[in-house]
Amino acid sequence: MDFEIRCCVSARDERRRETLLRCSQCKTARYCNITCQKQAWSVHKRECKCLRGLLPRVPTDSVRLAARLIFALFSPSKGSSKELYTLEEHESHLTSMSEQKKQGLSQLASMLELYLRQEAPDLAQEMTSSLPPSCREPLSLIAKVTCNCFTVSDGELQEIGVGLYPSLSLLNHDCRPNCVMVFEGTKLQLRAVRDIKPEEELTISYIETLSLTEDRQRQLEEQYHFTCHCQRCDSQDKDGLMLSGEEATWRLLKEALPRLEEQKAESRWEALIKSCSHFLSTVGDDLPDENLYKLRLTDMALDASVHLGHWEEAVRYGEKTLPVYRQYYPDPHPVHGVQLMRVGKLQHYLEHIADALDTFKQAFQIIKLTHGDDHPLTADLLMKMEECRSELDQKSSSSH
Numbered sequence: 531m532d533f534e535i536r537c538c539v540s541a542r543d544e545r546r547r548e549t550l551l552r553c554s555q556c557k558t559a560r561y562c563n564i565t566c567q568k569q570a571w572s573v574h575k576r577e578c579k580c581l582r583g584l585l586p587r588v589p590t591d592s593v594r595l596a597a598r599l600i601f602a603l604f605s606p607s608k609g610s611s612k613e614l615y616t617l618e619e620h621e622s623h624l625t626s627m628s629e630q631k632k633q634g635l636s637q638l639a640s641m642l643e644l645y646l647r648q649e650a651p652d653l654a655q656e657m658t659s660s661l662p663p664s665c666r667e668p669l670s671l672i673a674k675v676t677c678n679c680f681t682v683s684d685g686e687l688q689e690i691g692v693g694l695y696p697s698l699s700l701l702n703h704d705c706r707p708n709c710v711m712v713f714e715g716t717k718l719q720l721r722a723v724r725d726i727k728p729e730e731e732l733t734i735s736y737i738e739t740l741s742l743t744e745d746r747q748r749q750l751e752e753q754y755h756f757t758c759h760c761q762r763c764d765s766q767d768k769d770g771l772m773l774s775g776e777e778a779t780w781r782l783l784k785e786a787l788p789r790l791e792e793q794k795a796e797s798r799w800e801a802l803i804k805s806c807s808h809f810l811s812t813v814g815d816d817l818p819d820e821n822l823y824k825l826r827l828t829d830m831a832l833d834a835s836v837h838l839g840h841w842e843e844a845v846r847y848g849e850k851t852l853p854v855y856r857q858y859y860p861d862p863h864p865v866h867g868v869q870l871m872r873v874g875k876l877q878h879y880l881e882h883i884a885d886a887l888d889t890f891k892q893a894f895q896i897i898k899l900t901h902g903d904d905h906p907l908t909a910d911l912l913m914k915m916e917e918c919r920s921e922l923d924q925k926s927s928s929s930h
Protein backbone atom coordinates (compact mmCIF):
# COMPACT_ATOMS: atom_id res chain seq x y z
CA MET A 531 0.00 0.00 0.00
CA ASP A 532 1.27 3.47 -0.75
CA PHE A 533 2.91 5.45 2.00
CA GLU A 534 0.83 8.56 2.43
CA ILE A 535 1.58 12.05 3.69
CA ARG A 536 -1.52 13.90 4.68
CA CYS A 537 -2.95 16.91 6.41
CA CYS A 538 -5.32 15.93 9.20
CA VAL A 539 -8.37 18.02 8.45
CA SER A 540 -9.24 20.94 6.24
CA ALA A 541 -11.71 23.47 7.59
CA ARG A 542 -13.97 23.40 4.53
CA ASP A 543 -17.13 22.77 6.57
CA GLU A 544 -17.56 25.04 9.59
CA ARG A 545 -20.28 22.88 11.16
CA ARG A 546 -18.06 19.81 10.98
CA ARG A 547 -15.12 21.86 12.25
CA GLU A 548 -16.99 22.75 15.45
CA THR A 549 -17.53 19.07 16.37
CA LEU A 550 -13.82 18.17 16.16
CA LEU A 551 -11.21 18.18 18.91
CA ARG A 552 -8.64 20.95 18.54
CA CYS A 553 -4.95 20.68 19.43
CA SER A 554 -4.60 22.74 22.61
CA GLN A 555 -1.17 24.04 21.60
CA CYS A 556 -1.34 25.12 17.95
CA LYS A 557 -5.16 25.60 17.91
CA THR A 558 -5.12 24.54 14.23
CA ALA A 559 -5.00 20.75 13.86
CA ARG A 560 -8.32 19.02 14.54
CA TYR A 561 -9.19 15.41 15.24
CA CYS A 562 -12.29 13.23 15.33
CA ASN A 563 -11.47 11.79 18.82
CA ILE A 564 -8.74 11.35 21.46
CA THR A 565 -7.49 8.10 19.89
CA CYS A 566 -7.04 9.80 16.53
CA GLN A 567 -5.22 12.69 18.23
CA LYS A 568 -2.81 10.37 20.08
CA GLN A 569 -2.06 8.36 16.95
CA ALA A 570 -1.25 11.57 15.06
CA TRP A 571 1.07 13.05 17.68
CA SER A 572 4.27 11.42 16.35
CA VAL A 573 3.69 13.28 13.07
CA HIS A 574 2.04 16.38 14.48
CA LYS A 575 4.61 17.28 17.17
CA ARG A 576 7.05 18.87 14.65
CA GLU A 577 4.21 20.49 12.74
CA CYS A 578 2.70 21.80 15.99
CA LYS A 579 5.84 23.82 16.75
CA CYS A 580 5.80 25.31 13.24
CA LEU A 581 2.11 26.22 13.47
CA ARG A 582 2.58 27.88 16.87
CA GLY A 583 5.50 29.91 15.51
CA LEU A 584 3.38 31.34 12.70
CA LEU A 585 0.24 32.25 14.65
CA PRO A 586 -2.03 34.07 13.92
CA ARG A 587 -1.17 33.16 10.33
CA VAL A 588 -2.30 29.68 9.24
CA PRO A 589 -0.51 28.04 6.28
CA THR A 590 -2.50 26.50 3.43
CA ASP A 591 -3.10 22.77 3.16
CA SER A 592 -0.45 22.49 0.44
CA VAL A 593 2.19 24.17 2.63
CA ARG A 594 1.43 21.86 5.56
CA LEU A 595 1.48 18.86 3.26
CA ALA A 596 4.85 19.84 1.73
CA ALA A 597 6.26 20.35 5.22
CA ARG A 598 5.08 16.91 6.32
CA LEU A 599 6.78 15.45 3.28
CA ILE A 600 10.07 17.16 4.19
CA PHE A 601 9.83 16.00 7.82
CA ALA A 602 9.24 12.42 6.62
CA LEU A 603 12.27 12.62 4.33
CA PHE A 604 14.42 14.13 7.11
CA SER A 605 13.47 11.25 9.44
CA PRO A 606 12.30 8.37 7.23
CA SER A 607 10.41 5.53 8.88
CA LYS A 608 10.85 1.97 7.74
CA GLY A 609 9.40 1.52 4.24
CA SER A 610 8.48 5.17 3.78
CA SER A 611 11.58 6.70 2.19
CA LYS A 612 11.60 4.46 -0.88
CA GLU A 613 8.00 5.38 -1.62
CA LEU A 614 8.56 9.09 -1.08
CA TYR A 615 11.64 9.17 -3.27
CA THR A 616 9.39 8.29 -6.21
CA LEU A 617 8.57 12.01 -6.23
CA GLU A 618 11.64 12.24 -8.46
CA GLU A 619 9.43 10.80 -11.21
CA HIS A 620 6.80 13.54 -10.86
CA GLU A 621 6.68 16.76 -12.83
CA SER A 622 6.56 20.20 -11.25
CA HIS A 623 5.29 21.74 -14.55
CA LEU A 624 6.98 25.02 -13.62
CA THR A 625 8.19 25.61 -17.17
CA SER A 626 4.66 25.44 -18.59
CA MET A 627 2.99 27.59 -15.92
CA SER A 628 1.81 31.14 -16.42
CA GLU A 629 3.74 33.85 -14.60
CA GLN A 630 0.68 34.57 -12.48
CA LYS A 631 0.49 30.97 -11.26
CA LYS A 632 4.25 30.86 -10.65
CA GLN A 633 3.94 34.01 -8.57
CA GLY A 634 1.21 32.42 -6.46
CA LEU A 635 3.34 29.30 -5.93
CA SER A 636 6.36 31.46 -5.06
CA GLN A 637 4.34 33.03 -2.25
CA LEU A 638 3.46 29.53 -0.98
CA ALA A 639 7.15 28.52 -1.22
CA SER A 640 8.14 31.56 0.86
CA MET A 641 5.53 30.62 3.44
CA LEU A 642 6.90 27.03 3.45
CA GLU A 643 10.43 28.27 4.18
CA LEU A 644 9.19 30.53 6.97
CA TYR A 645 7.06 27.71 8.39
CA LEU A 646 9.89 25.16 8.39
CA ARG A 647 12.40 27.52 10.02
CA GLN A 648 10.36 27.34 13.22
CA GLU A 649 11.47 23.70 13.49
CA ALA A 650 14.64 23.55 11.34
CA PRO A 651 16.71 26.76 11.64
CA ASP A 652 19.43 25.30 9.38
CA LEU A 653 16.84 24.46 6.76
CA ALA A 654 18.88 25.05 3.59
CA GLN A 655 21.74 22.86 4.79
CA GLU A 656 19.42 20.07 5.95
CA MET A 657 17.45 20.09 2.67
CA THR A 658 20.65 19.87 0.60
CA SER A 659 22.04 16.96 2.60
CA SER A 660 18.85 14.98 3.28
CA LEU A 661 16.48 15.42 0.35
CA PRO A 662 16.43 14.16 -3.25
CA PRO A 663 17.52 16.85 -5.75
CA SER A 664 14.01 17.73 -6.97
CA CYS A 665 12.77 18.33 -3.40
CA ARG A 666 15.53 20.73 -2.33
CA GLU A 667 13.96 23.81 -3.88
CA PRO A 668 10.80 24.89 -2.00
CA LEU A 669 9.19 26.26 -5.20
CA SER A 670 9.71 23.00 -7.10
CA LEU A 671 8.44 20.98 -4.14
CA ILE A 672 5.31 23.11 -3.70
CA ALA A 673 4.62 22.81 -7.46
CA LYS A 674 4.95 19.02 -7.29
CA VAL A 675 2.66 18.80 -4.27
CA THR A 676 -0.09 20.99 -5.78
CA CYS A 677 0.00 19.07 -9.08
CA ASN A 678 0.04 15.59 -7.54
CA CYS A 679 -1.90 15.68 -4.28
CA PHE A 680 -5.32 14.10 -3.83
CA THR A 681 -8.33 15.50 -2.02
CA VAL A 682 -9.03 13.14 0.87
CA SER A 683 -12.76 12.48 1.30
CA ASP A 684 -14.92 10.34 3.54
CA GLY A 685 -17.05 7.47 2.28
CA GLU A 686 -19.82 9.89 1.27
CA LEU A 687 -17.33 12.04 -0.71
CA GLN A 688 -17.22 14.98 1.71
CA GLU A 689 -13.80 16.63 1.51
CA ILE A 690 -11.76 16.39 4.73
CA GLY A 691 -8.18 17.17 3.70
CA VAL A 692 -5.40 16.62 1.19
CA GLY A 693 -2.88 13.80 0.86
CA LEU A 694 0.08 12.74 -1.23
CA TYR A 695 0.19 9.17 -2.56
CA PRO A 696 3.26 9.19 -4.84
CA SER A 697 2.77 5.94 -6.77
CA LEU A 698 -0.90 6.49 -7.53
CA SER A 699 -0.11 10.04 -8.69
CA LEU A 700 1.63 8.44 -11.68
CA LEU A 701 -1.67 7.11 -13.08
CA ASN A 702 -2.87 8.96 -16.17
CA HIS A 703 -6.19 10.73 -16.55
CA ASP A 704 -9.20 9.75 -18.66
CA CYS A 705 -12.62 11.43 -18.58
CA ARG A 706 -14.14 7.94 -18.67
CA PRO A 707 -11.58 6.02 -16.61
CA ASN A 708 -11.47 2.27 -16.00
CA CYS A 709 -10.63 2.77 -12.29
CA VAL A 710 -11.81 4.96 -9.43
CA MET A 711 -10.13 5.86 -6.16
CA VAL A 712 -11.95 5.81 -2.82
CA PHE A 713 -10.74 6.43 0.70
CA GLU A 714 -11.19 4.38 3.84
CA GLY A 715 -9.86 6.76 6.44
CA THR A 716 -6.56 7.87 4.93
CA LYS A 717 -6.05 4.60 3.08
CA LEU A 718 -6.51 5.13 -0.66
CA GLN A 719 -7.90 2.25 -2.70
CA LEU A 720 -7.73 1.89 -6.47
CA ARG A 721 -10.70 -0.07 -7.78
CA ALA A 722 -11.59 -1.20 -11.31
CA VAL A 723 -15.06 -0.22 -12.57
CA ARG A 724 -14.79 -1.91 -15.96
CA ASP A 725 -13.22 -5.10 -17.28
CA ILE A 726 -9.54 -4.41 -17.95
CA LYS A 727 -7.61 -6.36 -20.57
CA PRO A 728 -4.06 -7.61 -19.96
CA GLU A 729 -1.55 -4.77 -20.47
CA GLU A 730 -4.34 -2.18 -20.76
CA GLU A 731 -3.38 1.06 -19.04
CA LEU A 732 -5.07 1.82 -15.72
CA THR A 733 -6.65 5.27 -15.74
CA ILE A 734 -8.40 7.53 -13.23
CA SER A 735 -10.14 10.88 -13.51
CA TYR A 736 -8.29 13.80 -11.95
CA ILE A 737 -11.46 15.89 -11.82
CA GLU A 738 -15.22 15.57 -11.43
CA THR A 739 -16.34 14.59 -14.93
CA LEU A 740 -19.94 15.80 -14.81
CA SER A 741 -19.20 18.92 -16.85
CA LEU A 742 -18.86 20.03 -20.45
CA THR A 743 -15.83 19.00 -22.51
CA GLU A 744 -14.64 22.60 -22.76
CA ASP A 745 -14.82 23.06 -18.98
CA ARG A 746 -13.07 19.74 -18.25
CA GLN A 747 -10.27 20.55 -20.66
CA ARG A 748 -9.84 24.04 -19.21
CA GLN A 749 -9.65 22.71 -15.65
CA LEU A 750 -7.11 20.05 -16.63
CA GLU A 751 -5.01 22.65 -18.47
CA GLU A 752 -5.04 25.07 -15.53
CA GLN A 753 -4.48 22.51 -12.79
CA TYR A 754 -2.47 19.72 -14.45
CA HIS A 755 -0.98 21.41 -17.53
CA PHE A 756 -2.11 19.10 -20.32
CA THR A 757 -4.83 19.08 -22.97
CA CYS A 758 -7.05 16.04 -22.65
CA HIS A 759 -7.66 14.11 -25.87
CA CYS A 760 -9.42 11.09 -24.42
CA GLN A 761 -12.19 9.47 -26.45
CA ARG A 762 -14.85 11.32 -24.47
CA CYS A 763 -13.23 14.71 -25.08
CA ASP A 764 -12.56 14.15 -28.76
CA SER A 765 -16.15 13.02 -29.38
CA GLN A 766 -17.60 15.67 -27.01
CA ASP A 767 -19.74 12.87 -25.67
CA LYS A 768 -22.78 14.02 -23.64
CA ASP A 769 -22.26 17.74 -24.40
CA GLY A 770 -25.45 17.86 -26.49
CA LEU A 771 -27.43 16.23 -23.69
CA MET A 772 -25.95 18.58 -21.07
CA LEU A 773 -26.99 21.62 -23.11
CA SER A 774 -30.40 20.28 -24.10
CA GLY A 775 -33.31 22.71 -24.12
CA GLU A 776 -33.57 26.35 -25.13
CA GLU A 777 -30.24 28.16 -24.83
CA ALA A 778 -31.85 31.41 -23.69
CA THR A 779 -33.46 29.48 -20.82
CA TRP A 780 -30.45 27.51 -19.60
CA ARG A 781 -28.25 30.61 -19.82
CA LEU A 782 -30.40 32.13 -17.08
CA LEU A 783 -29.46 29.23 -14.82
CA LYS A 784 -25.80 29.28 -15.85
CA GLU A 785 -25.50 32.98 -15.03
CA ALA A 786 -27.20 32.46 -11.65
CA LEU A 787 -24.88 29.62 -10.58
CA PRO A 788 -21.96 31.69 -9.16
CA ARG A 789 -24.30 33.54 -6.80
CA LEU A 790 -26.00 30.29 -5.75
CA GLU A 791 -22.65 28.60 -5.16
CA GLU A 792 -21.67 31.53 -2.95
CA GLN A 793 -24.87 31.09 -0.91
CA LYS A 794 -24.08 27.38 -0.53
CA ALA A 795 -20.46 28.05 0.50
CA GLU A 796 -21.73 30.46 3.15
CA SER A 797 -24.41 27.97 4.32
CA ARG A 798 -27.19 30.46 3.57
CA TRP A 799 -29.68 27.65 3.12
CA GLU A 800 -32.91 29.68 3.33
CA ALA A 801 -31.69 32.06 0.62
CA LEU A 802 -30.43 29.14 -1.47
CA ILE A 803 -33.66 27.15 -1.41
CA LYS A 804 -35.64 30.27 -2.22
CA SER A 805 -33.39 31.06 -5.21
CA CYS A 806 -33.35 27.47 -6.51
CA SER A 807 -37.12 27.07 -6.15
CA HIS A 808 -37.68 30.33 -8.03
CA PHE A 809 -35.42 29.41 -10.95
CA LEU A 810 -36.62 25.80 -11.20
CA SER A 811 -40.28 26.85 -11.21
CA THR A 812 -39.50 29.58 -13.76
CA VAL A 813 -37.92 27.18 -16.27
CA GLY A 814 -40.42 24.42 -15.44
CA ASP A 815 -40.60 21.87 -18.26
CA ASP A 816 -38.95 24.24 -20.77
CA LEU A 817 -35.65 22.58 -19.82
CA PRO A 818 -35.30 18.79 -19.57
CA ASP A 819 -33.97 17.41 -16.30
CA GLU A 820 -30.83 16.30 -18.18
CA ASN A 821 -29.73 19.89 -18.75
CA LEU A 822 -26.50 20.33 -16.78
CA TYR A 823 -27.44 23.66 -15.21
CA LYS A 824 -30.90 22.46 -14.20
CA LEU A 825 -29.29 19.38 -12.64
CA ARG A 826 -26.87 21.55 -10.66
CA LEU A 827 -29.69 23.70 -9.33
CA THR A 828 -31.71 20.60 -8.44
CA ASP A 829 -28.72 19.21 -6.52
CA MET A 830 -28.32 22.52 -4.68
CA ALA A 831 -32.03 22.51 -3.82
CA LEU A 832 -31.58 18.98 -2.45
CA ASP A 833 -28.65 20.12 -0.25
CA ALA A 834 -30.57 23.13 1.04
CA SER A 835 -33.70 21.09 1.77
CA VAL A 836 -31.68 18.51 3.74
CA HIS A 837 -29.95 21.20 5.82
CA LEU A 838 -33.29 22.86 6.56
CA GLY A 839 -35.02 19.57 7.40
CA HIS A 840 -37.54 19.91 4.55
CA TRP A 841 -37.62 16.15 3.96
CA GLU A 842 -40.52 15.93 1.50
CA GLU A 843 -38.92 18.59 -0.71
CA ALA A 844 -35.53 16.91 -0.39
CA VAL A 845 -36.78 13.53 -1.55
CA ARG A 846 -38.64 15.15 -4.45
CA TYR A 847 -35.48 16.92 -5.65
CA GLY A 848 -33.35 13.84 -5.05
CA GLU A 849 -35.61 11.52 -7.03
CA LYS A 850 -35.51 13.94 -9.97
CA THR A 851 -31.72 13.61 -10.18
CA LEU A 852 -31.49 9.80 -10.23
CA PRO A 853 -32.48 9.08 -13.88
CA VAL A 854 -30.08 11.86 -14.94
CA TYR A 855 -27.18 10.49 -12.90
CA ARG A 856 -27.80 7.09 -14.49
CA GLN A 857 -27.27 8.63 -17.94
CA TYR A 858 -24.16 10.60 -17.03
CA TYR A 859 -22.44 7.76 -15.14
CA PRO A 860 -22.71 4.72 -17.43
CA ASP A 861 -19.98 2.92 -15.42
CA PRO A 862 -20.14 2.34 -11.66
CA HIS A 863 -19.11 5.63 -10.05
CA PRO A 864 -18.90 6.66 -6.35
CA VAL A 865 -20.82 9.90 -7.01
CA HIS A 866 -23.78 7.98 -8.47
CA GLY A 867 -23.72 5.37 -5.70
CA VAL A 868 -23.63 7.97 -2.93
CA GLN A 869 -26.47 9.94 -4.55
CA LEU A 870 -28.64 6.80 -4.65
CA MET A 871 -27.81 6.04 -1.04
CA ARG A 872 -28.64 9.58 0.01
CA VAL A 873 -32.05 9.47 -1.69
CA GLY A 874 -32.69 6.02 -0.26
CA LYS A 875 -32.11 7.33 3.28
CA LEU A 876 -34.60 10.14 2.66
CA GLN A 877 -37.19 7.69 1.32
CA HIS A 878 -36.61 5.42 4.32
CA TYR A 879 -36.98 8.29 6.79
CA LEU A 880 -40.29 9.26 5.18
CA GLU A 881 -41.40 5.58 5.38
CA HIS A 882 -41.47 5.06 1.63
CA ILE A 883 -40.04 1.64 2.47
CA ALA A 884 -40.48 -0.18 -0.85
CA ASP A 885 -39.00 2.76 -2.77
CA ALA A 886 -36.12 2.98 -0.31
CA LEU A 887 -35.29 -0.73 -0.66
CA ASP A 888 -35.27 -0.45 -4.45
CA THR A 889 -32.99 2.62 -4.30
CA PHE A 890 -30.64 0.95 -1.80
CA LYS A 891 -30.41 -2.12 -4.08
CA GLN A 892 -29.36 0.11 -6.99
CA ALA A 893 -26.81 1.83 -4.74
CA PHE A 894 -25.43 -1.53 -3.61
CA GLN A 895 -24.77 -2.65 -7.19
CA ILE A 896 -22.48 0.38 -7.54
CA ILE A 897 -20.97 0.71 -4.05
CA LYS A 898 -19.88 -2.94 -3.83
CA LEU A 899 -17.70 -2.30 -6.91
CA THR A 900 -16.50 1.25 -6.21
CA HIS A 901 -15.91 0.83 -2.47
CA GLY A 902 -15.59 -2.92 -2.03
CA ASP A 903 -17.19 -5.45 0.31
CA ASP A 904 -15.13 -4.39 3.35
CA HIS A 905 -15.80 -0.65 3.21
CA PRO A 906 -17.91 0.82 6.06
CA LEU A 907 -20.24 2.42 3.51
CA THR A 908 -21.00 -1.01 2.01
CA ALA A 909 -21.75 -2.39 5.48
CA ASP A 910 -24.03 0.60 6.19
CA LEU A 911 -25.88 -0.03 2.93
CA LEU A 912 -26.38 -3.73 3.68
CA MET A 913 -27.77 -2.79 7.09
CA LYS A 914 -30.20 -0.28 5.53
CA MET A 915 -31.42 -2.91 3.07
CA GLU A 916 -31.97 -5.39 5.90
CA GLU A 917 -33.92 -2.77 7.89
CA CYS A 918 -36.20 -2.15 4.88
CA ARG A 919 -36.83 -5.86 4.34
CA SER A 920 -37.63 -6.33 8.02
CA GLU A 921 -40.06 -3.38 8.03
CA LEU A 922 -41.77 -4.64 4.86
CA ASP A 923 -42.14 -8.09 6.44
CA GLN A 924 -43.68 -6.53 9.55
CA LYS A 925 -46.16 -4.54 7.43
CA SER A 926 -47.04 -7.66 5.46
CA SER A 927 -47.61 -9.69 8.67
CA SER A 928 -49.76 -7.00 10.29
CA SER A 929 -51.96 -6.67 7.18
CA HIS A 930 -52.91 -10.39 7.26
